Amino acid sequence: MDRLWAMTVFVRVAECSSFSRAAESLDLANATVTACIRNLEQHLGVTLIHRDTRRLHLTEEGETYLIRARDVLRYVDDAELEVRSRIGELRGSLVIETPISFGHALLCPALPGFAARHPNISTAVTLTNQPHNLIEKAIDVAIRMDRVEDADLIARPIYEACYVVCCRPDLLPTLPEHPGELDPLVCLGVLAEERRTSNPWLLERGEEKVTLHPQGRLHFNSNDALLLAARQGAGVVHILDIFANRALQQGELVAVYPDWQTRRRTFYAVTTRARNDSAKVRAFTDFLTEVIDSERRPSLSRQVEVRPLSKR
Numbered sequence: 001m002d003r004l005w006a007m008t009v010f011v012r013v014a015e016c017s018s019f020s021r022a023a024e025s026l027d028l029a030n031a032t033v034t035a036c037i038r039n040l041e042q043h044l045g046v047t048l049i050h051r052d053t054r055r056l057h058l059t060e061e062g063e064t065y066l067i068r069a070r071d072v073l074r075y076v077d078d079a080e081l082e083v084r085s086r087i088g089e090l091r092g093s094l095v096i097e098t099p100i101s102f103g104h105a106l107l108c109p110a111l112p113g114f115a116a117r118h119p120n121i122s123t124a125v126t127l128t129n130q131p132h133n134l135i136e137k138a139i140d141v142a143i144r145m146d147r148v149e150d151a152d153l154i155a156r157p158i159y160e161a162c163y164v165v166c167c168r169p170d171l172l173p174t175l176p177e178h179p180g181e182l183d184p185l186v187c188l189g190v191l192a193e194e195r196r197t198s199n200p201w202l203l204e205r206g207e208e209k210v211t212l213h214p215q216g217r218l219h220f221n222s223n224d225a226l227l228l229a230a231r232q233g234a235g236v237v238h239i240l241d242i243f244a245n246r247a248l249q250q251g252e253l254v255a256v257y258p259d260w261q262t263r264r265r266t267f268y269a270v271t272t273r274a275r276n277d278s279a280k281v282r283a284f285t286d287f288l289t290e291v292i293d294s295e296r297r298p299s300l301s302r303q304v305e306v307r308p309l310s311k312r
Contacts, residue, residue, distance in 0.1 A: 091120035187214035
């Protein structure tokens with residue numbers, strides 16, 4: 001029996017609280033995971049996991065073994081990384097998850113540079129607006145905005161975005177000077193999650209506050225689609241600068257009411273505690289911060305622990 005591999009499987013089952021989810025995250029058959037744990041228990045002469053048809057939990061011996069197994073696996077990883085770092089080489093696979101719009105606007109264009117810098121790292125990227133559990137899906141780094149799923153994770157801020165009101169240059173002369181006078185019928189909206197109503201626009205200047213509810217002919221649940229409609233002159237949009245920066249820099253869109261403040265949203269690179277010290281993860285997050293506009297992203301001198309979210 002490969003005891004190191006058995007430890008890996010046991011730790012993953014304990015973290016996932018499920019044989020099937022652990023098998024999925026390791027890309028193994030359920031029967032393989034079950035047999036691996038059974039062989040490990042026979043080798044140790046103890047029961048590590050109590051399981052029934054509904055749930056599983058670790059025995060006292062299992063809890064003790066989990067702590068030691070994690071330490072052993074961490075020491076092995078550190079030893080391998082130390083040897084590889086001495087020859088300037090990082091290798092292996094890296095699994096990334098990102099919101100679709102963030103991936104299109106920022107991450108995917110940057111990835112060829114990362115691949116060139118680390119040719120022995122194979123990076124698999126999933127673009128989705130339905131976040132997965134990092135442990136269950138064996139995700140190394142996930143990009144999250146504002147909040148993460150119910151887990152104790154390490155979140156590193158990578159970009160602080162603010163909303164910008166913008167439109168095609170030829171529409172600008174038709175707009176009023178004050179956002180409070182802007183006709184909602186010319187405003188395109190982003191649909192609230194799982195709803196058919198668009199998110200309101202919030203603008204402030206000193207003590208003045210304006211809330212606008214877009215009522216234009218087009219509403220999307222995609223920032224990519226919203227940006228495309230704006231570039232085609234369909235109306236005025238309220239969109240995070242990270243998605244509009246390129247169009248603004250190229251003159252395809254112009255900012256409207258730039259002296260008004262808007263809401264800010266923070267993007268995070270999120271990892272599990274087990275993967276936080278991985279050299280591959282550090283290499284990826286360091287590279288990502290290099291390609292992000294340094295003037296708009298927050299300080300990276302800190303890491304924050306994301307506590308479990310209350311259920312909504």
